[in-house]
Amino acid sequence: MTHNVAILGASGYTGAELVRLIAGHPDLHIAALAADRKAGMQMREVYPHLGPLDLPRLVTIDEIDFSQIDLCFCALPHATTQAVISQLPRDLRIVDLSADFRLRDPAAYEKWYGKPHAAPELQKEAVYGLSEFYRDEIRGARLVAGTGCNAATGQFALRPLIQAGVIDLDEIIIDLKAAASGAGRSLKENLLLAELYENAAGYGLGGKHRHLGEFDQEFSKIAGRPVEVTFVPHLIPASRGILATVHLRGEADQIDAALRNAYEAEPFVHMLPFGSAPSMKDTRGTNMVHIGVAGDRRQGRAVVIATLDNLCKGSSGQAVQNANLMLGLKETAGLTGVALYP
Amino acid sequence: MTHNVAILGASGYTGAELVRLIAGHPDLHIAALAADRKAGMQMREVYPHLGPLDLPRLVTIDEIDFSQIDLCFCALPHATTQAVISQLPRDLRIVDLSADFRLRDPAAYEKWYGKPHAAPELQKEAVYGLSEFYRDEIRGARLVAGTGCNAATGQFALRPLIQAGVIDLDEIIIDLKAAASGAGRSLKENLLLAELYENAAGYGLGGKHRHLGEFDQEFSKIAGRPVEVTFVPHLIPASRGILATVHLRGEADQIDAALRNAYEAEPFVHMLPFGSAPSMKDTRGTNMVHIGVAGDRRQGRAVVIATLDNLCKGSSGQAVQNANLMLGLKETAGLTGVALYP
Amino acid sequence: MTHNVAILGASGYTGAELVRLIAGHPDLHIAALAADRKAGMQMREVYPHLGPLDLPRLVTIDEIDFSQIDLCFCALPHATTQAVISQLPRDLRIVDLSADFRLRDPAAYEKWYGKPHAAPELQKEAVYGLSEFYRDEIRGARLVAGTGCNAATGQFALRPLIQAGVIDLDEIIIDLKAAASGAGRSLKENLLLAELYENAAGYGLGGKHRHLGEFDQEFSKIAGRPVEVTFVPHLIPASRGILATVHLRGEADQIDAALRNAYEAEPFVHMLPFGSAPSMKDTRGTNMVHIGVAGDRRQGRAVVIATLDNLCKGSSGQAVQNANLMLGLKETAGLTGVALYP
Amino acid sequence: MTHNVAILGASGYTGAELVRLIAGHPDLHIAALAADRKAGMQMREVYPHLGPLDLPRLVTIDEIDFSQIDLCFCALPHATTQAVISQLPRDLRIVDLSADFRLRDPAAYEKWYGKPHAAPELQKEAVYGLSEFYRDEIRGARLVAGTGCNAATGQFALRPLIQAGVIDLDEIIIDLKAAASGAGRSLKENLLLAELYENAAGYGLGGKHRHLGEFDQEFSKIAGRPVEVTFVPHLIPASRGILATVHLRGEADQIDAALRNAYEAEPFVHMLPFGSAPSMKDTRGTNMVHIGVAGDRRQGRAVVIATLDNLCKGSSGQAVQNANLMLGLKETAGLTGVALYP
Incomplete structure (x- = not known):
C-alpha cells in the first residue's frame, strides 16, 4: 500500500x-x-x-x-x-x-x-x-x-559507550568537521565557494553551539547524571558530510567492543576494522554511519571517529x-x- | 528472474x-x-x-x-x-x-x-x-x-542535429569540461588534488584526443559523408561530470526542435527550457543527460550544452x-x- | 617618493x-x-x-x-x-x-x-x-x-591577431571558464560552495554578457570595421582565475608568431611553447597572463588559450x-x- | 650584498x-x-x-x-x-x-x-x-x-603555554587538519582530487605520526620532564594549509595572556581577539601563524587554534x-x- x-x-x-x-x-x-x-x-x-x-x-x-x-x-x-x-x-x-x-x-x-x-x-x-x-x-x-546533524554524528559515536560505562564521562571532546550544506541554502559570506574553498575554520567556540543542548539531554539521560561534553565544530570545504573525531578516556578495545556490540544488527551503522579511520566521502548520499576506533600510544586513551552524510x-x-x-x-x-x- | x-x-x-x-x-x-x-x-x-x-x-x-x-x-x-x-x-x-x-x-x-x-x-x-x-x-x-565518456556527451548533443540536417557539418566545435575521474584511478601529477584544485587546463590540443575517432566514425556514418569536428577538452576541479559546450552554425530554434523531437520519449535525456544552461552537478550519480540550447546574438549561430556523469x-x-x-x-x-x- | x-x-x-x-x-x-x-x-x-x-x-x-x-x-x-x-x-x-x-x-x-x-x-x-x-x-x-576581467582575458588572446590580420574576424568564439570571485563577494545561491563544488555551468547565454560591449568596442576599433564575437562564459569551482579558450580560423603558426611578436617585450605576458595548454593556477595571485597556441587537425583552424587571475x-x-x-x-x-x- | x-x-x-x-x-x-x-x-x-x-x-x-x-x-x-x-x-x-x-x-x-x-x-x-x-x-x-609542518603548527600553539605553566601537561590533545600538499608531490591514491574532493579522514591513528617525535623532544625539554601529547591528524580537501585545534586543561584567559605575551613582538605570529576562530586561508602563501583562543562552557578548559601555510x-x-x-x-x-x- x-x-x-x-x-x-x-x-x-x-x-x-x-x-x-x-x-x-x-x-x-x-x-x-x-x-x-x-x-x-x-x-x-x-x-x-x-x-x-x-x-x-x-x-x-x-x-x-x-x-x-x-x-x-x-x-x-x-x-x-x-x-x-x-x-x-x-x-x-x-x-x-x-x-x-x-x-x-x-x-x-x-x-x-x-x-x-x-x-x-x-x-x-x-x-x-x-x-x-x-x-x-x-x-x-x-x-x-x-x-541535529552534528548531534546525530556525536551520538552514534558515544551513546553505546556511555551505556556500557567504558569511558570517563567528564573527559569527552568532540572535534567535528562539517560540510557547508549543514547550514542550509543560506546566503552567508562564509559559505561562498570563494571563501570556503581552500579554507577551514572552527565556529561556535566557547561551548555555544546549539547541538550541545541535545548532547546534554541525551547523554545525561543515558548516564543518569549530568554529562557535559566539549564540542568544537569546524567548517571544511565540502558540500555534504560530517566527520566527528571523539577524543576519549577509556580502553580502546573495550570501546571498540561496546560499539560493535551495540551496532551488530544495525543495517545503517558500519564498524570499520579496529584502528581504521573512516572517510567522510564513503557515506555520501547514503543513510549509513561509518565508525572507526583506535587507541593512543598512551594506555587509557582512545579516539572514535564517526562519519555520515548530514543531509541524508x-x-x-x-x-x-x-x-x-x-x-x-x-x-x-x-x-x-x-x-x-x- | x-x-x-x-x-x-x-x-x-x-x-x-x-x-x-x-x-x-x-x-x-x-x-x-x-x-x-x-x-x-x-x-x-x-x-x-x-x-x-x-x-x-x-x-x-x-x-x-x-x-x-x-x-x-x-x-x-x-x-x-x-x-x-x-x-x-x-x-x-x-x-x-x-x-x-x-x-x-x-x-x-x-x-x-x-x-x-x-x-x-x-x-x-x-x-x-x-x-x-x-x-x-x-x-x-x-x-x-x-x-568513451567524452564521446558520449558530444554525441548526445550532436547526433539528432546531423540526422535532421539543421547544422553546418564543417563548423562543429566541441569545447568540453571534464572531471578528474574520467582519467580513472591513475596516479598522475595533474590529477593530484594539490595540482587540480583551483585549476583548469586544456589537454590533448591539436586534435589528438582519441575520442575523435568515435566522433569521426559516428558522425560520418549519420551524415553519409566525412565529418570532422574540432574537439578541445579541459580538465576542471571536480571528481565526476562532463559538460560539453558545442558551438554550431544553424538556427537555434531548429536545433532545439530537432533535439526535443529526438529525445521526446527518452527516459534518460532531459531537455531544459530553451535558453537555459544545464549544470553539471544536476546529473551527478545518475544515468541522465541534461541538454540546453541557446542562440547567439548573431543569427545562424547557436550553442548546445550537454552534461552527464562520466562514470555513470x-x-x-x-x-x-x-x-x-x-x-x-x-x-x-x-x-x-x-x-x-x- | x-x-x-x-x-x-x-x-x-x-x-x-x-x-x-x-x-x-x-x-x-x-x-x-x-x-x-x-x-x-x-x-x-x-x-x-x-x-x-x-x-x-x-x-x-x-x-x-x-x-x-x-x-x-x-x-x-x-x-x-x-x-x-x-x-x-x-x-x-x-x-x-x-x-x-x-x-x-x-x-x-x-x-x-x-x-x-x-x-x-x-x-x-x-x-x-x-x-x-x-x-x-x-x-x-x-x-x-x-x-572587465573576462574582457581582459579575451583581448590578450585576440588583439594582436586582429591587428596582424591573421584570423577570420567573423569566426571568433570565446569559450571562457571563470572562478567564483569574478562575481564579487555577492550573496547568490549559485556562488555557494555547496552549489558550485563539483559543478560547472554556462551563463549569460545568447550573447547577453555585458563584457561583449567591450569586445565590440575594442575589436571593431582595431579592425576598422564592426567585429562581433561569440562569447560563452562558464562558472567553474575555483575561487580565482579565468581561462579563455578561443576557437579561431587562421593558421596556427601565424597566430603563434603574431602573439609572440606582440608580447616579446611585455613583462606580464608569458607565451608557452607552441602546442602547450596553460594552466589557470599558474597565474594565481600574479599580474601575469599565460598564453598557449595550438593548431587543429584541420588546416586553417587554431585555438588560443589565455589565462589570468581575475582579481589581480x-x-x-x-x-x-x-x-x-x-x-x-x-x-x-x-x-x-x-x-x-x- | x-x-x-x-x-x-x-x-x-x-x-x-x-x-x-x-x-x-x-x-x-x-x-x-x-x-x-x-x-x-x-x-x-x-x-x-x-x-x-x-x-x-x-x-x-x-x-x-x-x-x-x-x-x-x-x-x-x-x-x-x-x-x-x-x-x-x-x-x-x-x-x-x-x-x-x-x-x-x-x-x-x-x-x-x-x-x-x-x-x-x-x-x-x-x-x-x-x-x-x-x-x-x-x-x-x-x-x-x-x-615538520604539523609539528610547527602544534608548537606555536603550545610552547608558550608549557613555558608559562598554565596548562595541564598530561591533557594535551592536538586535533589537526592538513591540506594535501603536506604529503608532497607524491603519487598516492588518497591524494587524487577524485578521492579527496568532498572528503575528510583521519590518518596515522594510534599515536604513530612521526611528528610526535618532535613534540616529545621539544615539549619535554621545555617542561623539564616527559610530556606526551595525543595527536590525531586529518587530511582535508585543500592544497595548502594546516589548522591545529588544541584541546587543553587550563584557564582560557591565562592561556590567551601567555600566548599574547610570548608573541607580542613577533612579526610572524598574529593573535586574534579572544574567542575568535582563525581561518586557514587567511595565512595562505604567507609566513604568518594566526592563533585564536577560546574557553569552554566548563571552567578550566580551553581551546587554542593555530593555523599556517604548510609549504611556507x-x-x-x-x-x-x-x-x-x-x-x-x-x-x-x-x-x-x-x-x-x-
Missing part, C-alpha cells in the same frame, strides 16, 4: 533531499510539496536536478488538503516550525526536521534558542528521532523530532527511516542506496 | 560504479568480481564505501566459472581488454567499457591507438554501445562496446542500460536514481 | 586585493580606505587575512581629505560609481575598477547596462585601462577605466599597473610576485 | 616554494638548482608557473660548485638527505627541510624513523629550526633542521627565515607578502 506524504519547506536542501529519497521509495508517494515563498513554481525551477521527476507543483501550506496525507515531513526553518505545526491537524503524523522539538525541557529550549517555546504541549509530545535508539517510541509516535542520515534519510517506522513499513525501505564514490 | 553477472576489472572507478548500480538493480546479481592485482582481497578493502554490501571476494579472471555467468562486464584497461575477451567463452554476453571495440575500422583503430588491433574478428562483431541510438542492435548483440551515463550506467537491453529487462531497471544535489 | 592613495570600496574583493598589492608596493602608501556600510570598522574585521597589516580605519568617502591623495582607486559597484566619481575633485587621478567608464559610446553603454549614463562627460574623458595596449594614453590620463591582472593588479603608469613609476612596481602553486 | 644560494631537491613542492620566495627576496640570489632525476630540464618544464622567472637550469648535485654558494637549502626526501649532506663541504651553511636532523637523540630517531641514523655526528651539530624559539642558536648555526611558514618560509638569521640579514626579508584571499 502506498502512503501519501507531504513535504513542507520543500525548497530547502533537506526538502530536496527528501524528494530524492522518496522518489526511490517503494511505499511512499509525494502528494504535496509546500514552499511559501516559491508557491506556484515547479520544483524543477528551484532544483533543476529534479527536472526528470514528475512532481506536484509547489503550493502554500494552506492549500494542502491534509485529509489526504498519511504523513507530513516538516523541513521548515527553526522557530517558524512551532507555529506551523500548531496549526496542523492533531492526528496528522509528522516528522519534523527542524530544531524546534528536539529538547524535552522548556528551560533547556529557552537556554539554547534564546526564547520561550511557543508550543510547549507539542514539545512534550514529541519523540526524539534518533531511530536506532528510539525505535519503539518512534513506532508509536505522532510527532517525531529529527535530531543526518536529516532527511533519518526522517524517512522514522517515517518507515511510524507507518509500519520496512525500516530500510528507500534507504539502501550505495555511496557515490568517487 | 535474477541474472548472474561478473565484473572484470572491479577495482577501478568504473568497476566500483558498476557495483554501486548493480547493488540496487532488481534483476542483476553480482556473482563474481575479478581484479588480478588485488585478487584475494575483499572489495571493501579497495573501496571502503562498499563496506556495507555483501559481495564476493575479488578473484583472478581465471578463477571465474563463466558457465554460471549470464553477462560479463569488462572494465579493464585499454589494450589488455582485447587479449582478455579473446579468451572468454564465445557465447558469453559481454559489455565492454574499454576503448578496444569502439572503432569498427581496423585502420581507424590503429590510427588513434597506435598499434594494430589484436582481435579484429571481435572488433567486427562488436556493437557500438550508445544505447539510445543502437537499441535494436544492442538487444541482439553478444559483445557491446561502451562509448558516460560508462557504467550506460553499461547497465545496455545489459538491460541484452538481457531483455526493462531498459531503465536499476538506473532510476535521482541526482545527488547539492 | 611615496604617493598617497585612497581606495574607495575597500570592503569588496577587488578592494582587498588592492590592499594586498599596495602593501608590498615600494612607492605607494594607503592613506585612506572607504567603505560606506562598514565605515568605522578596521579592515581586519572585514578581512582577517589583512590582520597583520597596519592600515587606516574604514571611513565614508565624505570623510576623506582628497587634497592629501595623489591617486584614488575606485572599487565601487557598477552604477553607483558614476555618481561618486562625479563628486570627486576634478584634478584627482582616478583608477576606476567598475564597468561604468569602459564604454566610450553612450549608446553602447545604454544598450549593455540598460540605462543612460549619468556622467557622459566623464565617460568621454576616461581612458580604457588595458595597460599593454593603452600605455601612452594611460600615462597622461586623469581617469582610467579598468577593463583582471582587475586590481591591472589597476596598480595603470596607477604606476599614471604616476610615472616603474610599470612593474609592486607587481612582481610569483604565482602561488600548488 | 647579495648572497648566492643553492636549492637541492628543487623539483618538489618545498623546492618550488623556495624559488617563489627567493625570487622576491632582496638579498638572496638563486645560483644553483639541483634535482637529480630532472637534471638538464628547465625549472619551467617542471613548474610552468615559474616560467616568467630567469632561473638556472636544473643540474645534479655533483655539478654544483659549492665554493660559490653562501648557503644551501636542502629540500630532499627523508633518509637520502643524510647521505647527501654528509658529502657536502663541512663549512657550507645548510638549511635542511627534511626530517633527518630534527631529532637530537639517535634513539628517538631510530624509534620514529625505523632505522639508525647514518650521520649521527651531523645530527648532534644540527639546530632545531623553529625560528621564533631558537633564534640565537640558529644565528650561529651551520646546519639548521627545519621542523611550515617549511620553505621558515627555511628562508632561518637563512636570514644565519646570514645576518633582516629576519623578515623576503617574507612580508600578504595572504592570497579569497
Whole structure:
C-alpha cells in the first residue's frame, strides 16, 4: 500500500533531499510539496536536478488538503516550525526536521534558542528521532523530532559507550568537521565557494553551539547524571558530510567492543576494522554511519571517529527511516542506496 | 528472474560504479568480481564505501566459472581488454567499457591507438554501445562496446542535429569540461588534488584526443559523408561530470526542435527550457543527460550544452542500460536514481 | 617618493586585493580606505587575512581629505560609481575598477547596462585601462577605466591577431571558464560552495554578457570595421582565475608568431611553447597572463588559450599597473610576485 | 650584498616554494638548482608557473660548485638527505627541510624513523629550526633542521603555554587538519582530487605520526620532564594549509595572556581577539601563524587554534627565515607578502 506524504519547506536542501529519497521509495508517494515563498513554481525551477521527476507543483501550506496525507515531513526553518505545526491537524503524523522539538525541557529550549517555546504541549509530545535508539517510541509516535546533524554524528559515536560505562564521562571532546550544506541554502559570506574553498575554520567556540543542548539531554539521560561534553565544530570545504573525531578516556578495545556490540544488527551503522579511520566521502548520499576506533600510544586513551552524510542520515534519510517506522513499513525501505564514490 | 553477472576489472572507478548500480538493480546479481592485482582481497578493502554490501571476494579472471555467468562486464584497461575477451567463452554476453571495440575500422583503430588491433574478428562483431541510438542492435548483440565518456556527451548533443540536417557539418566545435575521474584511478601529477584544485587546463590540443575517432566514425556514418569536428577538452576541479559546450552554425530554434523531437520519449535525456544552461552537478550519480540550447546574438549561430556523469551515463550506467537491453529487462531497471544535489 | 592613495570600496574583493598589492608596493602608501556600510570598522574585521597589516580605519568617502591623495582607486559597484566619481575633485587621478567608464559610446553603454549614463562627460574623458595596449594614453590620463576581467582575458588572446590580420574576424568564439570571485563577494545561491563544488555551468547565454560591449568596442576599433564575437562564459569551482579558450580560423603558426611578436617585450605576458595548454593556477595571485597556441587537425583552424587571475591582472593588479603608469613609476612596481602553486 | 644560494631537491613542492620566495627576496640570489632525476630540464618544464622567472637550469648535485654558494637549502626526501649532506663541504651553511636532523637523540630517531641514523655526528651539530624559539642558536648555526609542518603548527600553539605553566601537561590533545600538499608531490591514491574532493579522514591513528617525535623532544625539554601529547591528524580537501585545534586543561584567559605575551613582538605570529576562530586561508602563501583562543562552557578548559601555510611558514618560509638569521640579514626579508584571499 502506498502512503501519501507531504513535504513542507520543500525548497530547502533537506526538502530536496527528501524528494530524492522518496522518489526511490517503494511505499511512499509525494502528494504535496509546500514552499511559501516559491508557491506556484515547479520544483524543477528551484532544483533543476529534479527536472526528470514528475512532481506536484509547489503550493502554500494552506492549500494542502491534509485529509489526504498519511504523513507530513516538516523541513521548515527553526522557530517558524512551532507555529506551523500548531496549526496542523492533531492526528496528522509528522516528522519534523527542524530544531524546534528536539529538547524535552522548556528551560533547556529557552537556554539554547534564546526564547520561550511557543508550543510547549507539542514539545512534550514529541519523540526524539534518533531511530536506532528510539525505535519503539518512534513506532508509536505522532510527532517525531529529527535530531541535529552534528548531534546525530556525536551520538552514534558515544551513546553505546556511555551505556556500557567504558569511558570517563567528564573527559569527552568532540572535534567535528562539517560540510557547508549543514547550514542550509543560506546566503552567508562564509559559505561562498570563494571563501570556503581552500579554507577551514572552527565556529561556535566557547561551548555555544546549539547541538550541545541535545548532547546534554541525551547523554545525561543515558548516564543518569549530568554529562557535559566539549564540542568544537569546524567548517571544511565540502558540500555534504560530517566527520566527528571523539577524543576519549577509556580502553580502546573495550570501546571498540561496546560499539560493535551495540551496532551488530544495525543495517545503517558500519564498524570499520579496529584502528581504521573512516572517510567522510564513503557515506555520501547514503543513510549509513561509518565508525572507526583506535587507541593512543598512551594506555587509557582512545579516539572514535564517526562519519555520515548530514543531509541524508543526518536529516532527511533519518526522517524517512522514522517515517518507515511510524507507518509500519520496512525500516530500510528507500534507504539502501550505495555511496557515490568517487 | 535474477541474472548472474561478473565484473572484470572491479577495482577501478568504473568497476566500483558498476557495483554501486548493480547493488540496487532488481534483476542483476553480482556473482563474481575479478581484479588480478588485488585478487584475494575483499572489495571493501579497495573501496571502503562498499563496506556495507555483501559481495564476493575479488578473484583472478581465471578463477571465474563463466558457465554460471549470464553477462560479463569488462572494465579493464585499454589494450589488455582485447587479449582478455579473446579468451572468454564465445557465447558469453559481454559489455565492454574499454576503448578496444569502439572503432569498427581496423585502420581507424590503429590510427588513434597506435598499434594494430589484436582481435579484429571481435572488433567486427562488436556493437557500438550508445544505447539510445543502437537499441535494436544492442538487444541482439553478444559483445557491446561502451562509448568513451567524452564521446558520449558530444554525441548526445550532436547526433539528432546531423540526422535532421539543421547544422553546418564543417563548423562543429566541441569545447568540453571534464572531471578528474574520467582519467580513472591513475596516479598522475595533474590529477593530484594539490595540482587540480583551483585549476583548469586544456589537454590533448591539436586534435589528438582519441575520442575523435568515435566522433569521426559516428558522425560520418549519420551524415553519409566525412565529418570532422574540432574537439578541445579541459580538465576542471571536480571528481565526476562532463559538460560539453558545442558551438554550431544553424538556427537555434531548429536545433532545439530537432533535439526535443529526438529525445521526446527518452527516459534518460532531459531537455531544459530553451535558453537555459544545464549544470553539471544536476546529473551527478545518475544515468541522465541534461541538454540546453541557446542562440547567439548573431543569427545562424547557436550553442548546445550537454552534461552527464562520466562514470555513470558516460560508462557504467550506460553499461547497465545496455545489459538491460541484452538481457531483455526493462531498459531503465536499476538506473532510476535521482541526482545527488547539492 | 611615496604617493598617497585612497581606495574607495575597500570592503569588496577587488578592494582587498588592492590592499594586498599596495602593501608590498615600494612607492605607494594607503592613506585612506572607504567603505560606506562598514565605515568605522578596521579592515581586519572585514578581512582577517589583512590582520597583520597596519592600515587606516574604514571611513565614508565624505570623510576623506582628497587634497592629501595623489591617486584614488575606485572599487565601487557598477552604477553607483558614476555618481561618486562625479563628486570627486576634478584634478584627482582616478583608477576606476567598475564597468561604468569602459564604454566610450553612450549608446553602447545604454544598450549593455540598460540605462543612460549619468556622467557622459566623464565617460568621454576616461581612458580604457588595458595597460599593454593603452600605455601612452594611460600615462597622461586623469581617469582610467579598468577593463572587465573576462574582457581582459579575451583581448590578450585576440588583439594582436586582429591587428596582424591573421584570423577570420567573423569566426571568433570565446569559450571562457571563470572562478567564483569574478562575481564579487555577492550573496547568490549559485556562488555557494555547496552549489558550485563539483559543478560547472554556462551563463549569460545568447550573447547577453555585458563584457561583449567591450569586445565590440575594442575589436571593431582595431579592425576598422564592426567585429562581433561569440562569447560563452562558464562558472567553474575555483575561487580565482579565468581561462579563455578561443576557437579561431587562421593558421596556427601565424597566430603563434603574431602573439609572440606582440608580447616579446611585455613583462606580464608569458607565451608557452607552441602546442602547450596553460594552466589557470599558474597565474594565481600574479599580474601575469599565460598564453598557449595550438593548431587543429584541420588546416586553417587554431585555438588560443589565455589565462589570468581575475582579481589581480583582471582587475586590481591591472589597476596598480595603470596607477604606476599614471604616476610615472616603474610599470612593474609592486607587481612582481610569483604565482602561488600548488 | 647579495648572497648566492643553492636549492637541492628543487623539483618538489618545498623546492618550488623556495624559488617563489627567493625570487622576491632582496638579498638572496638563486645560483644553483639541483634535482637529480630532472637534471638538464628547465625549472619551467617542471613548474610552468615559474616560467616568467630567469632561473638556472636544473643540474645534479655533483655539478654544483659549492665554493660559490653562501648557503644551501636542502629540500630532499627523508633518509637520502643524510647521505647527501654528509658529502657536502663541512663549512657550507645548510638549511635542511627534511626530517633527518630534527631529532637530537639517535634513539628517538631510530624509534620514529625505523632505522639508525647514518650521520649521527651531523645530527648532534644540527639546530632545531623553529625560528621564533631558537633564534640565537640558529644565528650561529651551520646546519639548521627545519621542523615538520604539523609539528610547527602544534608548537606555536603550545610552547608558550608549557613555558608559562598554565596548562595541564598530561591533557594535551592536538586535533589537526592538513591540506594535501603536506604529503608532497607524491603519487598516492588518497591524494587524487577524485578521492579527496568532498572528503575528510583521519590518518596515522594510534599515536604513530612521526611528528610526535618532535613534540616529545621539544615539549619535554621545555617542561623539564616527559610530556606526551595525543595527536590525531586529518587530511582535508585543500592544497595548502594546516589548522591545529588544541584541546587543553587550563584557564582560557591565562592561556590567551601567555600566548599574547610570548608573541607580542613577533612579526610572524598574529593573535586574534579572544574567542575568535582563525581561518586557514587567511595565512595562505604567507609566513604568518594566526592563533585564536577560546574557553569552554566548563571552567578550566580551553581551546587554542593555530593555523599556517604548510609549504611556507611550515617549511620553505621558515627555511628562508632561518637563512636570514644565519646570514645576518633582516629576519623578515623576503617574507612580508600578504595572504592570497579569497
